[in-house]
Amino acid sequence: MSALLELRGIGMTFGGLRAVDDLSFAVQQGHIVGLIGPNGAGKTTVFNIITGVYRPTNGDVFWQDQRITGTAPHRIARLGIRRTFQTIRLFAEMSVFENVRAGCHLRARRNWWQGMLSLPAQRREETALAERTHDILHRLDLAQVADEPATSLPYGMQRRVELARTLAGEPLLVILDEPAAGLNDAESAALNDTIFAIRDSGVTVLLVEHDMNVVMNVTDHIVVINFGRKIAEGNAESIRTNPAVIEAYLGTEDEDEEAAA
Amino acid sequence: MAESAEIATTAPLPASRRSGFHTSGAVGLALWAIALGVPAVLNSTWVSVAAIFAIYAITALSEDIILGRGGMFDMGHAVYLGIGAYVTGILNTEFGWPIFATMPAAILLAAAVGALLAAPLIRLRGDYLLVATIGFNAIFVLAMQNNLGGITGGSDGLFGLDVPRIFGLQLASQPAMFWLDWVVLGGALLLMRNLERCELGRTLRYLKQDELAATTLGVDARAAKTLAFAIGAGLAGLAGSLFAVQLSSVGPSSFVFTESVTLFAIVIVGGQGSIPGVLLGTALMFVVPQIFRDFAQYRYFVFGFAMIVVMVLRPQGLWPRRRTAV
Numbered sequence: 001m002s003a004l005l006e007l008r009g010i011g012m013t014f015g016g017l018r019a020v021d022d023l024s025f026a027v028q029q030g031h032i033v034g035l036i037g038p039n040g041a042g043k044t045t046v047f048n049i050i051t052g053v054y055r056p057t058n059g060d061v062f063w064q065d066q067r068i069t070g071t072a073p074h075r076i077a078r079l080g081i082r083r084t085f086q087t088i089r090l091f092a093e094m095s096v097f098e099n100v101r102a103g104c105h106l107r108a109r110r111n112w113w114q115g116m117l118s119l120p121a122q123r124r125e126e127t128a129l130a131e132r133t134h135d136i137l138h139r140l141d142l143a144q145v146a147d148e149p150a151t152s153l154p155y156g157m158q159r160r161v162e163l164a165r166t167l168a169g170e171p172l173l174v175i176l177d178e179p180a181a182g183l184n185d186a187e188s189a190a191l192n193d194t195i196f197a198i199r200d201s202g203v204t205v206l207l208v209e210h211d212m213n214v215v216m217n218v219t220d221h222i223v224v225i226n227f228g229r230k231i232a233e234g235n236a237e238s239i240r241t242n243p244a245v246i247e248a249y250l251g252t253e254d255e256d257e258e259a260a261a
Numbered sequence: 262m263a264e265s266a267e268i269a270t271t272a273p274l275p276a277s278r279r280s281g282f283h284t285s286g287a288v289g290l291a292l293w294a295i296a297l298g299v300p301a302v303l304n305s306t307w308v309s310v311a312a313i314f315a316i317y318a319i320t321a322l323s324e325d326i327i328l329g330r331g332g333m334f335d336m337g338h339a340v341y342l343g344i345g346a347y348v349t350g351i352l353n354t355e356f357g358w359p360i361f362a363t364m365p366a367a368i369l370l371a372a373a374v375g376a377l378l379a380a381p382l383i384r385l386r387g388d389y390l391l392v393a394t395i396g397f398n399a400i401f402v403l404a405m406q407n408n409l410g411g412i413t414g415g416s417d418g419l420f421g422l423d424v425p426r427i428f429g430l431q432l433a434s435q436p437a438m439f440w441l442d443w444v445v446l447g448g449a450l451l452l453m454r455n456l457e458r459c460e461l462g463r464t465l466r467y468l469k470q471d472e473l474a475a476t477t478l479g480v481d482a483r484a485a486k487t488l489a490f491a492i493g494a495g496l497a498g499l500a501g502s503l504f505a506v507q508l509s510s511v512g513p514s515s516f517v518f519t520e521s522v523t524l525f526a527i528v529i530v531g532g533q534g535s536i537p538g539v540l541l542g543t544a545l546m547f548v549v550p551q552i553f554r555d556f557a558q559y560r561y562f563v564f565g566f567a568m569i570v571v572m573v574l575r576p577q578g579l580w581p582r583r584r585t586a587v
């Protein structure tokens with residue numbers, strides 16, 4: 001079976017820094033795949049390459065066997081790949097409803113002049129997309145805050161709004177950049193359920209995460225990178241016991257914690 | 262897919278989502294209707310002031326599409342007003358086109374020039390675009406002054422434009438021109454209101470707030486911004502056409518850089534993306550000076566000072582757009 005998304009020999013150099021080096025992995029349809037690694041391992045760079053923000057120095061990205069390397073970000077979104085950001089990027093001056101409605105952008109098929117003339121077809125579409133937005137708000141338990149300014153909400157809820165905005169576009173693949181960052185334990189546990197629910201609705205998930213609770217519990221497949229190179233790949237159990245991973249990743253994290261203490 | 266079925270659903274939205282806008286729309290419509298009665302109660306000086314106000318209000322609204330909504334620093338907007346005025350002037354005086362026939366040409370040429378100028382520039386940072394548009398404004402005025410192609414009339418400009426005629430009816434009287442301008446202003450306001458509610462209007466807001474996030478939702482930033490620039494320039498072109506008709510002449514001095522600065526300031530001082538804000542700004546910049554004509558030499562001093570005060574005390578403008586419009 002062919003992969004939904006596949007990276008082949010991706011390399012990325014910034015100046016003299018080799019951020020990603022000969023990285024290959026595949027994301028199978030219907031899976032929840034985790035991309036993990038210590039800080040600065042190149043995870044976010046990989047996300048930026050997949051979503052077209054960066055063009056890789058070497059290698060290619062394939063989407064359903066089509067080469068999409070260097071495709072502009074808005075075209076990547078059109079393919080059905082949507083992402084969230086490590087630092088939440090909601091539209092600050094808009095309500096929760098408006099933020100999630102923004103995710104429906106590509107479903108608005110009426111032309112600009114139909115909108116400016118407010119023709120009946122356009123108004124019907126507006127109503128339909130508003131309904132659709134409300135459905136998503138209900139699904140993610142955000143209906144009661146629909147009219148609140150998005151950035152006035154608690155952090156965990158803002159994450160959910162960003163997720164709702166992503167799902168509003170009916171993606172085939174969602175890429176979550178540290179979705180558990182800044183969440184408390186209860187929120188983090190709830191996130192696990194949300195991720196399962198996304199997968200069960202037929203959407204493939206690729207996530208970068210530091211929170212081992214999330215990574216180990218939800219993923220079907222894990223790719224571990226360090227210094228831009230893949231050091232291990234497999235299911236949660238095999239990663240948990242992989243000596244290279246323990247040394248590179250878990251070891252580093254312990255040191256971080258000691259340094260922080 | 263399920264698209265057609267979804268579009269057929271027309272369940273009502275929550276009440277909170279429907280009120281508000283309709284009220285302000287009704288108030289606006291009432292004010293506009295009252296304003297149509299100006300020629301009946303005020304003298305001819307004021308009728309022409311009100312007519313000019315309508316033309317500048319359309320121009321300021323068009324600048325708001327680019328600057329206030331699109332977030333693109335267009336400091337050369339008088340160019341598009343000028344293109345519209347010259348297209349109408351040249352086609353009418355040189356080629357004998359009826360005034361109304363020149364208007365589509367005025368809109369299209371202004372929009373095309375706007376799009377051609379904007380397309381390569383909107384990727385640049387705001388300050389570069391600002392400088393480029395200033396430069397373009399200077400080139401435009403110079404070209405007109407130097408009688409480009411022998412048809413712009415040089416620094417004197419063009420004179421003796423025909424009056425607009427529709428179905429054999431001459432719109433020659435001052436009230437008739439006033440009504441023409443105000444009807445077009447009404448249309449422009451309707452377009453602005455619709456823009457606010459349609460996908461393009463929202464897309465511009467996404468881009469202004471967070472371009473990267475917008476892009477990952479599938480927004481084609483370059484296309485949306487170029488389109489906004491073209492629509493803004495086209496609307497300014499229409500205003501320019503009315504401007505030429507109102508004065509029955511066209512000259513380069515009406516489209517100089519300081520005019521662009523004033524249009525820019527109207528949007529910033531009035532309130533970006535705010536229809537009432539832009540109208541208020543236009544009134545302050547163009548109507549108030551008529552009242553204080555005797556103090557003409559102090560005008561820019563007072564304006565400059567007022568602008569500083571507004572920017573310090575109300576950086577969002579005198580009448581900012583509501584935080585979350587629907």
